[in-house]
Amino acid sequence: MKLIVAVVQDQDSSRLSSALTKADFRATKLASTGGFLRSGNTTFLIGTDDELVSNALDLIRDNCRSREQMIAPVSPMGGNADSYIPYPVEVEVGGATIFVLPIEQFHHF
Ligand code: 2BA
Numbered sequence: 001m002k003l004i005v006a007v008v009q010d011q012d013s014s015r016l017s018s019a020l021t022k023a024d025f026r027a028t029k030l031a032s033t034g035g036f037l038r039s040g041n042t043t044f045l046i047g048t049d050d051e052l053v054s055n056a057l058d059l060i061r062d063n064c065r066s067r068e069q070m071i072a073p074v075s076p077m078g079g080n081a082d083s084y085i086p087y088p089v090e091v092e093v094g095g096a097t098i099f100v101l102p103i104e105q106f107h108h109f
Contacts, residue, residue, distance in 0.1 A: 004046040007097040013042035016063040064095035
């Protein structure tokens with residue numbers, strides 16, 4: 001058995017959740033925050049059998065897409081804030097960041 005941890009963008013989470021449920025995967029959605037952009041994203045925990053991992057990865061790939069996001073840099077410490085013009089920087093986020101972990105034990109009481 002494996003645990004798939006998938007960090008996806010909030011905009012994709014509802015579609016992915018429906019697709020996983022429809023395909024009979026069990027999943028838990030956690031509200032999370034990216035360390036770099038410090039904006040909300042969604043983390044899915046999906047426990048599944050080894051042979052179904054690739055099916056789950058296909059569903060995630062099909063339902064999550066990458067997007068450009070703007071980030072406004074903070075003003076420099078100790079600098080003259082009057083003359084500082086914060087140009088936004090564009091970063092590409094997603095589709096999904098995925099970790100597949102082995103599960104030592106699974107209990108469901
Ligand atoms: P964030 O940390 O908010 O990162 C959002 C996007 O910013 C990243 O997209 C990447 O394009 C860019 N980025 C992140 N750190 C950067 C850096 N030090 N320098 C330049 N650009 C940087 P993704 O790579 O698609 O990541 C999306 C979200 O997935 C991340 O949100 C974070 O919540 C999670 N994530 C990504 N890699 C991770 C890892 N190794 N461990 C845990 N979570 C991770």
